[in-house]
Amino acid sequence: MAEGVKIGLEVHIYPRTVSKMYCSCSSDFLNASPNSRICPVCSGQPGSKPMPPNRRCIEAGLMIAAALGMSAAGAPVRTLRKHYFYPDLPSNYQRTAEPMATGGSLHGFALGEIHWEEDPGQYDMAKGRVDLNRSGVPLLELVTEPSMHRPQDAMDALDDLLLLLQYLEIDRRELPFKVDTNVSVAGGERVEVKNINSVNGVVRALEFEISRQSSLLEGGGRVEMETRHFDEIGGRTVSMRYKETSEGYRYMADPDMLPVDLKSVSVSCPENPFAILARMKDGGVREEDARVIISDRRLLSVYDSAAAVTGARFASVFVARDIVGELNFRKLPSCFIDGTLIGQLLPLASAVHGGRLSNSNASKLLRSAFDGRDIAPELAKMEGVFAGRDAISAVADEVIASEKEAVARYRKGSSGSLNFLVGLCMKKLGGKAKAGEIIAVLRSRLDGAGDQEMK
Numbered sequence: 001m002a003e004g005v006k007i008g009l010e011v012h013i014y015p016r017t018v019s020k021m022y023c024s025c026s027s028d029f030l031n032a033s034p035n036s037r038i039c040p041v042c043s044g045q046p047g048s049k050p051m052p053p054n055r056r057c058i059e060a061g062l063m064i065a066a067a068l069g070m071s072a073a074g075a076p077v078r079t080l081r082k083h084y085f086y087p088d089l090p091s092n093y094q095r096t097a098e099p100m101a102t103g104g105s106l107h108g109f110a111l112g113e114i115h116w117e118e119d120p121g122q123y124d125m126a127k128g129r130v131d132l133n134r135s136g137v138p139l140l141e142l143v144t145e146p147s148m149h150r151p152q153d154a155m156d157a158l159d160d161l162l163l164l165l166q167y168l169e170i171d172r173r174e175l176p177f178k179v180d181t182n183v184s185v186a187g188g189e190r191v192e193v194k195n196i197n198s199v200n201g202v203v204r205a206l207e208f209e210i211s212r213q214s215s216l217l218e219g220g221g222r223v224e225m226e227t228r229h230f231d232e233i234g235g236r237t238v239s240m241r242y243k244e245t246s247e248g249y250r251y252m253a254d255p256d257m258l259p260v261d262l263k264s265v266s267v268s269c270p271e272n273p274f275a276i277l278a279r280m281k282d283g284g285v286r287e288e289d290a291r292v293i294i295s296d297r298r299l300l301s302v303y304d305s306a307a308a309v310t311g312a313r314f315a316s317v318f319v320a321r322d323i324v325g326e327l328n329f330r331k332l333p334s335c336f337i338d339g340t341l342i343g344q345l346l347p348l349a350s351a352v353h354g355g356r357l358s359n360s361n362a363s364k365l366l367r368s369a370f371d372g373r374d375i376a377p378e379l380a381k382m383e384g385v386f387a388g389r390d391a392i393s394a395v396a397d398e399v400i401a402s403e404k405e406a407v408a409r410y411r412k413g414s415s416g417s418l419n420f421l422v423g424l425c426m427k428k429l430g431g432k433a434k435a436g437e438i439i440a441v442l443r444s445r446l447d448g449a450g451d452q453e454m455k
Helices: 055-067 149-168 199-218 271-282 287-294 297-310 312-330 339-353 357-370 374-380 388-403 404-411 415-428 436-445
Strands: 005-012 079-083 093-096 109-118 122-124 130-132 139-142 178-184 191-196 224-229 234-242
Touching: 005 149, 055 109, 055 139, 079 191, 079 224, 079 404, 122 287, 122 415, 130 287, 149 199, 149 271, 178 199, 191 199, 199 224, 199 415, 224 271, 234 339, 234 357, 271 287, 287 297, 297 312, 297 339, 312 357, 339 374, 388 415, 404 415, 404 436, 415 436
Parallel strands: 191 224
Antiparallel strands: 005 139, 005 178, 079 093, 093 109, 109 139, 122 130, 178 191, 224 234
C-alpha cells in the first residue's frame, strides 16, 4: 500500500420517507414511469415555493447522530442553495442544509458532520434524457474526516454504518446508499470519486485510485484535483471534471426556507447496536452471527427470548443460522415470525439445547412450525426418546461390517469417512441419537481402544 494515503467518505443515505424533501410528491421513484412523480417544486419551475423540510428525514439524521456520538447543532439550521449546472438539476441549485450534527466516530474513524439535502434527478447521458422522479428525494449525507488509510478501513466503516441503519430501521433497503470517496497519496491533491453504489465498489475504486495516483507520482507526474467516476465493469476510475471548490458552488441561504430549530425535534433512540454487538461477543457469540441478528430487530427480539432459555451462544446459532436459513429458503421476511411462532420455537430450542431432541428431529419440527402446524404434541413425543448405548453399538457394528472401504479410508486418516459412517448410523437410528455418542462408539470400535466411556 502506498505511503501517506488519506481517505475520507461522503455517504448519501436514503431515509424511509413517504414524500420528498420539500414537496408532497412520492419519494418512491423506483419503477415509476419517467417524470410521473413530479410537481413544480421538485421540477424546479420558476415561482414554485417549497414546503418545510421533511421532518422524518431530520429525525432519522438525529438518530444516526446520537448513535455515533455526534453533537447536535445548537443554533437553528439553515437550508442553503448549492449552485452548479447539470441537466438533472433544473433549478441550477441543490438545497442542502448546514450541519445538523458534528464530531463522533464510525468504527473508530473521526466523523465531520451530517446534514440533509435533496437528491438531483437522473440524467441518461447516452440517450440525452432526464427523469426528475428522483429530484427532491430526501438524503442524509454523513461525512467522515480523511482519517482512513486503507480501503479495508472504508469497508469496515461502511459495514458498521449499514448495520446501524438496518438496526435503526431508517434506511430504504431497496436502495443502496451512494458513496463519494476522497483520496490523496503522499500529500498530493485530493481526488473525489463519485456515486459508488456498493461497499465492494468503494474498495475497488480506492484500490485503483491509490495505484493510479502512486504511479503518477513515482513517474514524476502530478495528481490533479478533480472529480472522477468509477466504472464498475472496468474496475477503474474515469475523469469527469476538475474539482470545484466550495467557493465555486456559491453557497447562499435559501430565502424561501426558515431555519430549523432542532430542539423542537424529539427522537427516541433504542439501545446502541454497537453496545449490543460487544455484549454478544463477550457472551461467546460469533461476530458474523451477531451482525445478522442485530441487523433486524425482530430477529434480535427472538434471540433475546431464546438466550434467556439456552444461553447466548446456542441462541445465536439457532436464530442466525436455523431460523434465518428457513426464512431465506422460503423467501419470507422476518415479520413472518409472530408471537405464535415464537411460542413454538422457544420450546424447540430448549429441547435441543438440553439434549432432549436430536438435531435431525429438530429440523423436521422447525419446518413443521414454519408450515403453521402445532408441533407441541410431536415435540412432547420426541423429547427424550433416544437410542440407548446398546442400540447405538449394535448399529455401529452393523455399519462397520458393511462399509469396509470407508473403514479402511478412516484408518488411513480420512476424517470424511468417519462423517460418512456417522451419517449411516444416524439414518438407521431414525435420528434418535446424538451425533457425539455415535462418534464415540465408532471411534472405540475403529481405533481398537475398547469400549470407551461416551462423552
